[in-house]
Amino acid sequence: MLEVWGRKTSSNVQALMWCIGELRLPYRRHDVGHRYGGNDTPGFLALNPNGTVPILKDGDGEPLWETGAILRYLATRYGTGPFWPADLDDRTRIDKWAEWSKINIALNFTAPVFWRVVRTAPADRDEEAIRAALRALEVKLDIAEAQLEHHAFLACSEFTLADVQFGHVLFRYFDIDIPRGEHPAVKQYYDALTKRPAFIEHVMVSYEELRVA
16 A cells, blocks of 8 residues: 655645556555645654655655655556566656656746746736746747657657656646647647546646635
8 A cells, every 4th residue: 555645736746646546556645735734743754854745655665755756666666568668778768758847847837837827826926937937838848749749648659657747737737827839739638638537536636725816
């Protein structure tokens, strides 16, 4: 039984839970962080001294933190090809796109865009900063667009760990009230993700509790 610490409205927790769902692994999750608190307690900090979510504990194993590391752990221990192939070259190709997604998409969207639009009061929003962040994000989405014009999924023709790192951001990207560039291949890809049961359950989650009026 996997044990997860982290609220379901955390984007990093959503990536982890989506992976768990795709691998059909049993789990127990604890709401921690934001309005639930608990991430600054001695017990929590003993699991993760950074005070961040998610944390994963697999049986008697040591607590794991940092989402990318956790995802690779789960994929290696419980996944198979094509999700996480045994062949080093094939696996590294997927890992390349997974890491690219984390650095270039998730980090360029969550704080620079989502936090400024949803987690900031309208009167306090820096509209120029939002526009600048969107311009930077669209440049990165151009790269994904070019890739998805030739592949059904981000790294190849099959669903892989790279899609978890890339796709978990897209629900909020397409849902919030922002101007979006033309990326028809990305939109088609996102529409396909919205039909995956684990994506629906763990990613297409209301974020209203995060909204600042």
